[in-house]
Amino acid sequence: MKNTIAFIFFISVQSLFAQTTPMAATRDTAAACSTGETTAPPKKMVKKTATSAAQTTAQFEVWGNCGMCKKTIETAAKNVAGVSAAEWNTKTHQFVVVFDGAKTNVGNIHKAIATAGYDTDQVRGDDTAYKNLHECCHYDRRP
16 A cells, blocks of 8 residues: 555656646746736646556554554455555554456445455355454454
8 A cells, every 4th residue: 555655646746747837837837927928827736646446445444442453454355356455544444445447346445355254234244264363353243
């Protein structure tokens, strides 16, 4: 996820500088003023993100408690072919995953996390895997 965020940030910054820079705006305004032309106000900077046509981002809830849960949940998702990034928030229980839609789908990711013993908002975790989780990882099961 860090690599994806860094890449998106790099592309966003690069795009912003390509669109408008203070020096370019000042130079354009100065040139217009010296020729008597009127100019429109500078364009607002717009945040752009780069995503491939095949890349899909999904977000859903996954039950868990701690840092060990986080590691297990993210590893389970990253082991699915086509998943490029996975991040689980221990406080909000929100899980964000980026994957190649041509190689997998969100259902497969839910199943992989459930196989590791964790409930998602669509699939109940495997009972045997849940019982084998470390004691601190025994969360209140989803309804």
